[in-house]
Amino acid sequence: MRSSVAPRPGLAGIEPIWLEWAALAGLLVFATWLLGGRGVWGLLLSSDPTGLTLVIIVVFVAATLWCGARSRELQQQRRWLEAARGGGATQGWAADYWAALERGPRDASAPLDLLLERTHGPHHTAWWVNGIQLKLGLLGKVIGFSILAIEIGQIQNFDASQSQELLRSLTTGLGVALLTTMVGLVGNILLGLQLTRLDRYADALVADAQSHGMSR
Numbered sequence: 001m002r003s004s005v006a007p008r009p010g011l012a013g014i015e016p017i018w019l020e021w022a023a024l025a026g027l028l029v030f031a032t033w034l035l036g037g038r039g040v041w042g043l044l045l046s047s048d049p050t051g052l053t054l055v056i057i058v059v060f061v062a063a064t065l066w067c068g069a070r071s072r073e074l075q076q077q078r079r080w081l082e083a084a085r086g087g088g089a090t091q092g093w094a095a096d097y098w099a100a101l102e103r104g105p106r107d108a109s110a111p112l113d114l115l116l117e118r119t120h121g122p123h124h125t126a127w128w129v130n131g132i133q134l135k136l137g138l139l140g141k142v143i144g145f146s147i148l149a150i151e152i153g154q155i156q157n158f159d160a161s162q163s164q165e166l167l168r169s170l171t172t173g174l175g176v177a178l179l180t181t182m183v184g185l186v187g188n189i190l191l192g193l194q195l196t197r198l199d200r201y202a203d204a205l206v207a208d209a210q211s212h213g214m215s216r
Contacts, residue, residue, distance in 0.1 A: 014079055017201050018072040021194065025068060028190070044183065047175045052140040053183050056133050060187040063129050067194040070122065074201050077119075081205065085212050093118045094209040101213050115209060119202040123195060130191045137184020144177025 035041055044053050080092035090098070093115055100111035 014075065014082055015201065015204075016075065017197065018068070018075045020197070021068050021071040024194070025064065028064070044179055048140070048179055050140060050143055050176055050180070052136055052143070052176075052180045056136050056180070056183050056187055059129060059133055059136070060191060063126060063191050064194065066126065067191070067198060070126075070198055071201075074119070074198065074205065078201075078205055081209060081212075085208075094205070094212070097209050098213050112206075112210070115206060119206055120199065123199055123202070126191075126195050126198075130188055130195060133184050133187040133191065135184075137181045137188075140180020140184070141177045144174060144180065147176060148174055 032041075048054070077092045077094065080090075081094040084090040084092075084095060084098075097111050097115040100114065
């Protein structure tokens with residue numbers, strides 16, 4: 001006996017973006033534990049007297065957690081869209097967009113602008129935060145080389161007995177310059193991957209909402 005309930009198309013094919021983020025977060029947690037066990041984190045933090053490395057790490061962790069919450073929200077909106085296309089209850093951003101189209105506002109682009117603001121608006125701030133990581137790394141580079149230049153400029157006479165202390169002072173500035181830049185670049189790349197995935201998912205959500213809205 002065949003079921004009288006028609007399957008809702010698309011529900012099984014929803015991209016699990018939140019699970020993708022959870023898998024990435026698991027890899028990051030494992031990498032954090034592995035690096036911590038090898039003393040890398042202690043070396044990074046102790047080698048940077050400016051504290052910029054710690055600031056970059058905190059910014060990256062906070063932004064990554066936001067990406068997780070955002071991916072879950074986008075996946076829920078996608079689920080509601082697919083349910084509405086299959087004849088289910090209409091709710092979410094896409095439903096509001098379709099309702100605005102049916103009301104026929106004077107500004108024809110207003111419904112789409114509202115949908116784009118909901119799907120992509122918060123991402124602009126996240127991309128700005130992603131750029132902050134890189135800028136903090138470059139700031140650490142400038143500070144590190146400034147320390148290096150100051151130490152070299154203070155050399156009056158070279159004394160072999162002070163060579164060890166001099167090398168320690170010089171390597172401190174060089175370490176700040178290189179470590180902060182490296183941490184900023186790695187954080188920028190990893191967060192950029194997450195934000196690019198969110199943008200593409202949001203693009204597909206908007207495109208399908210428009211496609212269904214025009215066929216209603």
